[in-house]
Amino acid sequence: MAEEAKETMNQNTFYSDAKEYWKKIPATVDGMLGGYGSISSNDIIGSQKFLKFFLHAPWAQRMQNRKALDCGAGIGRVSKHLLLPIFQSVDLLEQEKSFLDEAKTYLGDTADRVGKYIHKGLQDFTPSSAEYDLIWCQWVLGHLSDDHLVSFLKRCKEGLMDGGLICIKENIAKDGVIFDDQDSSFTRSYNEMQKIFKLADVTVVKEYTQRNFPLELYTVKMIALR
Ligand SMILES: C[S@@+](CC[C@H](N)C(=O)[O-])C[C@H]1O[C@@H](n2cnc3c(N)ncnc32)[C@H](O)[C@@H]1O
Incomplete structure (x- = not known):
């Protein structure tokens, strides 16, 4: 991790500060998106296009649609609009x-197909072996330290069924790592992410840059790994 970012974060309170931050955020789409609720539909359209590729890909790359995990699920925005319309069953993993x-209200009728609501931090979660076709992580991995992110990705890889994928959708910094002391999170550059993928022994299958987001936001990339 870039030295400057390490110096500005407090290792002892890194996770508790994030918990305190999210505790105060309203359980709404706007809350999940830092006041940018209006980007939700473009976000979902971009993610649908990305996932469709794997659902229709030739066998070597094809993913099945039995069971997905939504990591840092919040109120279930991604589960409701992206994952539940595609997958037979979805688990939500969220610390708040x-x-x-x-989520139980927000998901409406689709909540019937939620398997588990898992109340845990990603850093403390281990999927069962070969449990999921897709593990989706959106706007949450910046809340993990480098070491925890590497081991989380390793555990996720073990948690994939044949043909399964880990998809991450995260803000990308131009350079190095930026620490945000408001919500206690890191924004990593693509180069920093690649170092983490190497340590976690996961391979980039495909990546795509989200389009049609406001210019003042970070670049957002979707990256499929296995
Ligand atoms: C920016 S919101 C994104 C929510 C959702 N992924 C979406 O795109 O609508 C970040 C979410 O990650 C959760 N979160 C933060 N740190 C976490 C951790 N260590 N483990 C699990 N969830 C975490 C927050 O509580 C919050 O719900």
Whole structure:
């Protein structure tokens, strides 16, 4: 990790500061998106295009649609609009209990196909072996330290069924690593992400840059790994 970012974060309170931050955020789409609720539909359209590629790809790359995991699920925005319309069953993994409680209402009828609401931090979660076709991580991996992110990706790789994928959708910094002391998270450059993928022994299958987001936002990339 870039030295400057390491110096500005407090290792002892890195996770507790993030918890305190999210506890105060309203359980709404706008809350999940830092006040940018209006980008939700473009976000989902971009993600659908990305996933469709794997659902229709030739066998060597094809993913099946039995079971997905939504990591850092919040109130279930991604589950509701992206994952549940595609997958037979979806588990939600989220550290903030009030968001998971709201998800049960927000998901409406589609909540019937939620398998588990898992109230845990990603750093403390291990999927069962070969449990998921897709593990989707959106706007949450910046809340993990480098070491925890590497081991989380390793555990996720073990948690994939044949043909399964880990998809990450995250803000990308131009250079190095930027620490945000408001929500206690890192924004990593693509180069920093690649170092982490190497350590986690995961391979980039495909990547795509999200289009049609406001210019003032970070570049957002979708990256499929296995
Ligand atoms: C920016 S929101 C994104 C929510 C959702 N992925 C979406 O795109 O609508 C980040 C979410 O990650 C959760 N989160 C933060 N740190 C986490 C951690 N260590 N483990 C699990 N969830 C975490 C927050 O509580 C919040 O719900």
